[in-house]
Amino acid sequence: MTLTWPDRTDPEVSAHGSVFVRQWLVMTGRNLRSARSQGEFTIAVAMPVVFALGFYLPLRLIMADRGIDYAQFLMPIIVLQGVAFTAVAAAQRATMDKMRGMSRRLASMPVRPLVPLTARMSTSTVRSAVSIGTALAFGALLGFSFDGDLLDTAGFVLFALAVGLVLAIGADSLGLVTRGAEATSQLLVLPQLVLGMLSTGFVPESSFPEWARPFARNQPISHWASTMRELAVGEPTWATAKPGLIWLGALAVVLVAVAHHTQTHRRLYP
Template structure:
């Protein structure tokens, strides 16, 4: 059998290297392992689905529905008649702070989630795999956003039950929701950063609860500015919870002005500019 006949049945590829000829089977060339080409979108979708399923198992979405109800009943009923004596429609006045408190509650869940992934080694495992750096952070933010949407929807339903109404029309109602979700995103980024740096989910949630309660109570969300002592009014008036409350209250009434919208935009940009890079660094740092 000639050389040509011998190798014809093996489907060999001829390679010329210098003055020497070597033969390489096609099967060897075709059978090489291909380097995986991970897709950031696919990774994000998979991790987000994993996080949402974990939220469902831990009944976090149920808590997101119940929490605004507790805020509504706990704040509206005790203060309703007192505010009516002052000529204030308290359902309309109270609704923004109920929403903001519900949004703040989601940031605590974000902190717990990132702290849990850190202490269980899941974050370290993601860093050793071909996963794009910000994908785990984006997946947690996406699941947190879903939780915020659920909580916001529940809060608006409870608000309508006690007499709250969007007087300003659909466009301003949508902007009301956008501002609420922006507030939630800002706090969730900060909570995620703190959780990624923490070693205890329980301690993280406890550490975040107190500042949020203080900012909520020392705001113009529950009572007008005139209800506070003179010496603390500048802080109460200018802190972010009050500024968001002003804007959302004006949006619900259809009386929004640039004077109330600009501070909210400034606070949002500032919080995202600080908390966003911090959350990314904390999420991608090596333990």
């Protein structure tokens, strides 16, 4: 596909910042078409369904005996797992662009430094939205519902999108420094699954051995799932949201700084 960029020397274009916007639109469109042709949206749809069935079917009766509506309890972590897998896709796309020489090509063109990253993050956000929508639609079939007002529902979705974006930024930087897509996937999928399993997203804290409870209770995925759970029932509290927001904000600061350095100070080629 031929990419054409506006003339950076045009004072009117530069003055209004439209160079960045036009380049971002071109690259985002390219990435979305590539993601569709490579089945990335199919994976974004399939993963939350697979995770939901894999945990809901064997555990729903056990949780019902403990007085827990498992569909309501489970859905936040299913959404989080879905957006985490879109972050893996973001890392793979960054790696493949590098391996195919796209980074080298863009470096030789008048492309603003952060345009490629911004375009990849826009594509990742679309994938996250697809995954979240699928998870919520399938969750409704299992019995999940939003019991709060529209603001609580919007908060649930926006919080999930924010988590997905932060994870994608970090994964993108990792994708630029690894040598292959397979290595990138291995570095990301295993920690994601381990942290998910050792969180209070799938089962309550009381289900863990005594020695594992402090970690399960205090790690970021548990805080994020708890925050989203409260938003879903329409009873958000600052005491629950604060740790999750602190984790999210701290990760965002660190990962954005790493991504900015990677994009503006290093040219990584195959």
